[in-house]
Amino acid sequence: MSGGIYRSAHAAPDGEPEEVDEATFMVSVDNTGTFPTAAGDQALPPEVIPASVQDGGGTVYGSSTASRGGAVYGAEPEAEVAAPAESERSTAGNSAVMAVGSLVSRIIGFVRNMLIGMTLGKAIGDPYTSAQFLPNQIYELLLGGILSSVLIPLLVRRRKADPDGGQLFTQRLLTLAVVALGIATVLVTVAAPVIATIQSSSGAAPGYQHLVTQLSYLILPIIFFTGISALIGAVLNVRGHFAAPMWAPILNNLVVIATCGAFILFFGTARGLTAEDMTSGRIAVIGGGTLLGMVVQAIGLLPALRKVGFSWSWQWNPRALGLSEIGGLAGWMLVYVGANQIAVFLVARVLSGVSGDDNASLLAFNNVFLLTMMAHGIIGVSVMTALLPKMSAAAAEGRFSDVSDDLSRGIRLTTTALAPICVVYGVLGVPISVTLFQGGALTSAQAFAIGGVLVVAAFCVIPLSISYLCTYAFYALQGNRTVALINLPVVALRIVGYFFVAQVLSESLSAAGMTAANAVSYLLSAVISLALLRRRIGRLNLGSVARALVKVVVAAAIATVAGLLIVNLLPGGDTPGRGAAILQVVIGGGAIMLVYLVAATLLKVHEVSQVVGMVRRKIGR
Template identity: 70%
Template sequence: MEEEARVNGGLYRSTHATPDREPPAEDGVTVISVDDQIPGGDQALPPEKVPPAPGTASGDGGTTGQSAIMAIGSLVSRIIGFVRNALIGMALGSGVGDAYTSAQFLPGQIYELLLGGILSSVLIPLLVRRRKADPDGGQEFTQKLLTFAVATLGIATVLVVIAAPVITAIQASDGNTDEYKNLVTNFAYLILPIIFFTGLSALIGAVLNVRGHFAAPMWAPILNNIVVIATCGVFLAAFSSDGKLTPETVTPAQILLIGGGTLLGMVVQAAGLLPALRKVGFRWKFRWDPRALGLREIGSLAGWMLCYVAANQVAVFVVVRILNEVAGKGSASVLAFNNVYLLTMMAHGIIGVSVMTALLPKMSAAAADGRYAEVSADLTRGIKLVSAALAPIAVVYGVLGAPISVFLFQGGNYTNDAALDTGTVLTVSAFAVLPLSISYLCTYAFYSLQGNKTVALINLPVVAVRIGAYFLLAAVLSESLSAAGMTAANAVSYVISAVISLAVLRRRIGRLNLGSVAVSLIKVAVAAAVAAALGVLVVSLLPGSGEPDGRVEALVQLIAGGAVILVAYLGAALALRVSEVSQVVGMVRRKLGR
């Protein structure tokens, strides 16, 4: 399910768990990662976290250093984010964890509608232009914009918190018990204020980005994660002897601790950015002058992005409501779905976003000059590279879904059965990894062509198919497979998004050389199939036979199965002459030779 983005401490990969922001690229172009997070930490925004459009930043040298800081920060943030999510599952278990995760989706959904969609596509480019054009470097305009945005966010957050019972009632399923519904509402009271601090954090990050400072927005979410991890540690220590948690047995003190700790994490993240503002010379002064902001122009520019965001949030609403139907019934539900989404986005973030960050400046420059053949060549190259790099990860997820889930998530109140159910969902997600990144590559190609409207229009039928698939699969699958079915629906929608996007791009920029792409994909698929077959064979001979009973068995399966899959894939890909794999292997050999 989209975007996404992420949440750090919750349901989303994305909230603020780990906003992956990239440093200034060529020609001063700033690319904000499509992985940007949303409230809560590591939440999984149903995919398609709105891919930010490029803006221009001031910033000269130091790109290499910034890139290194960002890469390290991204890796550390993702690792800590997984620790956070694993501890949340251990502390709360699947039933209470589903309620917590449902409440965590809400700040992300509402924030995206209020600000998230237009921040990167409209406000950042606007701040960039004013910084260049205004005699004071855009200082006064930025102060006015922040004043208006913070005041608006504050009022909206208060209203949303007051309306929490209504919002959670709409999201809840008729099959949920009253205790479960009340638990979601109680979590929502504590977690919904995250909307304000998420917006504040994002606005400060935008100001810093425009002024060429990228490290603080990258590292601040780590503070969020650390706070939530500490909260979970206190929870496990204080309530470890209370037995298995359920919506009926969870106490007000437990709700207050975990919900309050989640909110505190976001507060700390926002506060952690304030010193960086002083460092770049920006002084935040209250200036109330909405008329000077050109709100009508901002609204017109934001229209198509809001259309994009709104469609995605409808899909998020639907999937959470469907999964709430099985929450608390011993089946993989919202928490498992979110954990798997985080793993999917991790693969996309490490490989897909890296490729997109490298290609977008080149494609944008070529598109601006009308050199569409170069745009086509870069897109083709990107699809081949992403496919070759992500294929073994997809195989690992498909073959080793159960041991991965047991190793990462089992413990405390998160039982072995719950972890194995999560593994089933992860196995299905293997078929979503490649289509997700390819569809995003196409989206970035449209951004290079200034095609925001086209992206929004393509997204409408894609979301319609996704929602239709949600309802269809929910109707035909058993409750135990609901989360896996929702993941499969996402995968189908990514495929359709990629197909439609490639067809429209072909009309827009001409021949895409899809024949060579198809040949490369077939070779990659054959290599992946060989690796998967050998991986399944090896795992079936190990203790646990693919369904480990504890972390020791899971680790053995991961090491043995992972090694076989990687070696088999590399060997098959080299034998089939998959050029992208050969290039990477050659580069490694040259470096080792030196």
């Protein structure tokens, strides 16, 4: 794929150098893909495929506007270029919509997962979590990476090139998607017992596999509605509409929250229940409510289609879609996504065999990963979203030194901003887990176990974000194949780590061990990526990065010591109750942030002043 840049909402007009608006870092909270997915609040280690990739058509495309030859393509296919001030307001407005929608969705999604844990507990929460992974895994294999890397650019290209603004092409694509997703959903649902067997350990509790299968019959149809939602979201984005795709997942989360309430109302919490105790009524409420959430999300997008003037009609003509082109472009994304899904299956299988109510297993692992991704999404993705347009433009013009400068600046900013969050996770893992998760069917011992995993996850956040930054740099350089090939040894190491954990560590350490394996694999991804980027674009200014990282590590170490001392002086100790845990999180977390900020400032970490300045400007506005 050559010649194209898939451009974010923050790209400058063609031919103009763009200054990175520091406020952008605070506005674009999360833009890894503006179309909704079912996996937004239920995640495992597969890396997110960014929506910002090359289209292969020589055109610059974006989430709000795409310019070529002086014309801007967004809500109207033949609109003229807006005045700079108007364009900036439009970009800021779109970014604000996406940021607010993403942040609210993340918060409500996290509330949803908290309530799932409190409602179902470990014994039922683990098979429920396993069943929820299945549609997300199958969706990613069928459409996830292909949508962001291939179909969105094609939709934008046809919207510009076709006399009808891509209407007929989009109708044909949606028609094919309805048929293909429908057939795939039926086949996968019929195969639920086989898939559940693969994903369940032979050492799982009695009834575990059967419960996963029964829940899967209700939850697997999510595949169809997830795919349709994603495609509708893409159609809306291409036509310049961003609000509905960002806010629709909130409907999903609210339905699942209501489902948890209904479960408690009818049956009480699942505390003390085993997988064998789950009656058909309980399964129907929790599984059916989960499916209903995705159905409501898909339906919630339909009014927006009418608003942008798109009318869908049945247009069956697959040959007219150029499937051979789509298949060729999608190949490397399938390699990338497929490798990740193998790792996901293995995680679910190994952790399904963890016994003992007080041991962290699949539900705990997933909750911790969500906390990891929350930190990365708020900080790392914000930096990437702001830097990607600059890197893409510089790469297209052969200014590789500028790509290197942007990448090194991104690494320094991301690391500086994430370091105190890592310290908070490491020092306050148990209090955070007790505060967020303890209650209902989730006991204090289980919350302590989740806290132990969160302590290990503190070492995941920065390697994860740096590996993402490198991936975005490769996308700017049109290196989709390189990204897929890098991912193969990374996932291989991750899988080896999982096998090592399963064979060597005790069950009580399995979830923490797998989290550590993730951290090592992210670090390997970053190292390989930086080495290949150096060969591709030359110097990476790693000396300045290393000097900045040393200062950040020292500031983080000082904050860690201060945090440990303060927490030891507070009531609750290592096994705090809910009240003491909240006190430790508030006072200890605040102290860690303050000490880190002071230490980094004294050490002259330049990026700290940038981050503080961004916050001050944001508050001032």
